[in-house]
Amino acid sequence: MEILNGKELSEKIKNDIKLEVEQLKAEHKIVPHLAAVLVGDNPASQSYVRNKVRSCEKVGFESTLIRKDESITEEELLDIIQDLNDNDGVDGFIVQLPLPAHIDEQKVTLAISPEKDVDGFHPINFGRMTQGLDCFLPATPYGILKMLEEYQIKTEGQNCVVVGRSNIVGTPMSILLSRKGYPGNATVTLTHSRTRDLSSILKTADIIIAAIGIPNFISSDMTKEGAVIVDVGINRVEDASRKHGYRLVGDVDFDSYMDKSGYITPVPGGVGPMTVTALLLNTLKSAKLKI
Secondary structure, three states: EOOOOHHHHHHHHHHHHHHHHHHHHHOOEEEOOEEEEOOOOOOOHHHHHHHHHHHHHHHHEEEEEEEEEEOOOOOHHHHHHHHHHEEEEOOOOEEEOOOOOOHHHHHHHOOOOOHHHOOOOOHHHHHHHHHHOOOOOOOOHHHHHHHHOOOOOOOOOEEEEEEEOOOOOOHHHHHHHOOOOOOOOOOOEEEEOOOOOHHHHHHOOOOOEEEOOOOOOOOOHHHHOOOOEEEOOOEEEOOOOOOOOEEEEEOOOOHHHOOOOOOEOOOOOOOHHHHHHHHHHHHHHHHHOOO
């Protein structure tokens, strides 16, 4: 099994972004600016946002982190979003999910200007994506597309099975891989928790996108030789031997694939770094629209 190394690939793309940022700054006096809004003290959310801020520094972006206590009201958060929408110095921003239960995530998503929605969650960007129009692609699917492209994974005519139907990963991934062009032109089956006989469907897959949120759910006996396995899952499982008492695993039983042919992404170090890189690419695209 060959590894699709998202960590290495993301560093390569970040170096390319850095060079382009230097050119933008020299020729047009433009420095891309990404802002992030973090509500509460969810450890995973704090880690994700830290990674995004560090990545901005690495490629030469400006970054702003707005931290708010989880007691913030929905109205106060919406006011922050409107301020960011109106701020010409900010090219794109994200509101880190999940949000506290008293805040309507859908209302927050709708409040973000589509022109600054570098996470690609707004219905206008989503709708433009389905019609193949220019837009900000959802960050994780975009990162996966870049990975498939960079590793020259064949997608045309391939059977692709997406496991999970979220609006963040599964559903947009199924649309993107079935679109005309590369990576695309695949025959896509979208499966989920109500799918019958999932194992039989997986055995037909040349490419599997696993995004169901269940640790080690897919094992090598459920898939065929030579399949490309893209593991989007990131789950904490107890492990007393680790410093923090847990370790991170994907939705795929990685160890069971060592004797099979094909490609696989590790967790961590696979899709995660590419998601952050895709966010940077969307922000760079937004900044370039000023020219």
